[in-house]
Amino acid sequence: MDEIRNPFSPGAGTPPPELAGRSALIDRIKLLLARVREGRPGKSALLVGLRGVGKTVLLNELENLAEQIGYKTILVEAHESKSLTALLAPSLRKLLLSLDRMENVSNKVRRGLRVLKGFVNGVKITVGDLEIGLDIEAEAGTADSGDLEADLPELFIAVAEAAQDRKIPVAILLDEIQYLSAKELSALIMAMHKMAQKRLPLVLIGAGLPVLAGLAGDSKSYAERLFDFPEVGPLAPDDARQALREPAQKEGADFTDEALDEIIRLTQGYPYFLQEWGYQSWNYAPQSPVQLADVKHATPRIIERLDANFFRVRFDRLTPREKDYLRALAELGAEPQRSGDVAAVLGVKVQTVAPLRDSLMKKGMIYSPAHGDTAFTVPLFDTFMKRAMPQLPGKGGKT
Numbered sequence: 001m002d003e004i005r006n007p008f009s010p011g012a013g014t015p016p017p018e019l020a021g022r023s024a025l026i027d028r029i030k031l032l033l034a035r036v037r038e039g040r041p042g043k044s045a046l047l048v049g050l051r052g053v054g055k056t057v058l059l060n061e062l063e064n065l066a067e068q069i070g071y072k073t074i075l076v077e078a079h080e081s082k083s084l085t086a087l088l089a090p091s092l093r094k095l096l097l098s099l100d101r102m103e104n105v106s107n108k109v110r111r112g113l114r115v116l117k118g119f120v121n122g123v124k125i126t127v128g129d130l131e132i133g134l135d136i137e138a139e140a141g142t143a144d145s146g147d148l149e150a151d152l153p154e155l156f157i158a159v160a161e162a163a164q165d166r167k168i169p170v171a172i173l174l175d176e177i178q179y180l181s182a183k184e185l186s187a188l189i190m191a192m193h194k195m196a197q198k199r200l201p202l203v204l205i206g207a208g209l210p211v212l213a214g215l216a217g218d219s220k221s222y223a224e225r226l227f228d229f230p231e232v233g234p235l236a237p238d239d240a241r242q243a244l245r246e247p248a249q250k251e252g253a254d255f256t257d258e259a260l261d262e263i264i265r266l267t268q269g270y271p272y273f274l275q276e277w278g279y280q281s282w283n284y285a286p287q288s289p290v291q292l293a294d295v296k297h298a299t300p301r302i303i304e305r306l307d308a309n310f311f312r313v314r315f316d317r318l319t320p321r322e323k324d325y326l327r328a329l330a331e332l333g334a335e336p337q338r339s340g341d342v343a344a345v346l347g348v349k350v351q352t353v354a355p356l357r358d359s360l361m362k363k364g365m366i367y368s369p370a371h372g373d374t375a376f377t378v379p380l381f382d383t384f385m386k387r388a389m390p391q392l393p394g395k396g397g398k399t
């Protein structure tokens, strides 16, 4: 069918034509935003879900909603190789300055900037272009100890007090939270603890792979009390149908029920794959409605495309031994597996492959749904691994 009118949008963070199946979650966060704005307690939210389920798309949507009801927002994406400080400081600076754009200069906002300057000095980051404010002296003794778990809460308090003074609530949206170190995450949790205690109008909405399992002791119990962890999962069959059918119908086209059933079976309702199958089947079908046969014909090409990009970019970042580990994991199936079983497939001891498991976790390829369990973060990655490496690596973990 007409490729120009193709409504589907496979891609990282690309807004879908129809944001299906997320209204309950969105309503929940709207309520949180409304409560925090009124100075009422609310648990901040960390959206957790696997790759390609639509977390980034949701964060963007939630940022818009927050702005619509008067929030100032910052949205940042964590990186493997960038510290939380380097990530937050420039956007917090911008936020503080924007709070001050109105007529009167606010003392609280000035103080926020001074504390931020001290914070940056304290952790001694070298962010070349991070000039906090030329005419501003750092406030000595606040948020400048160099210990993130002490400094971040003080910084958040100063920022939130500035916001409160301006009667403008603040939302910090943080994507890819799994890349934060345990220390950074725990500093963030402590900071949010302060926000809750002081009823300050600053809310955190994070998104990422499931991270809780990586936290220990106090941090973990704090986190459980302070945050909600709404799960962003695959779409239920009816929502998946809607994600495909609505956009098609808006273009005056449709899918047959059999075609939809087949796409749902193949994609298991995972949003990224729904977009990919929707997009390619649309292009493949000679006319509307898209038929089961069209989907069947398009499927091998779609899998080839996924293998060549969506899966391949992740595969290419792996060392040969990491690939072996994932291939062994794939051998056991798509579900979470015991680490000992993976080691057994490789014919080695658990301790031998523990560093591999760690580095794969840091790269965001696997996560630990429960202590000692290991699972893929990318849906359907097990089937890809078997296609990419038909042979199971030899016992003894050679290579």
Ligand SMILES: Nc1ncnc2c1ncn2[C@@H]1O[C@H](COP(=O)(O)OP(=O)(O)OP(=O)(O)O)[C@@H](O)[C@H]1O
Pocket (backbone or CB within 6 Å): 009, 010, 011, 012, 013, 014, 015, 016, 017, 018, 019, 020, 021, 022, 049, 050, 051, 052, 053, 054, 055, 056, 057, 058, 243, 271, 272, 273, 274, 275
């Ligand atoms: N509710 C939805 N309905 C239909 N399509 C969706 C939905 N949510 C996301 N998508 C589509 O899924 C794809 C992936 O979305 P997104 O990049 O937000 O996922 P993600 O969870 O952030 O993935 P990653 O963990 O890799 O960053 C995009 O093509 C997007 O258009």
Ligand SMILES: [Mg+2]
Pocket (backbone or CB within 6 Å): 013, 055, 056, 057, 175
């Ligand atoms: Mg994302």
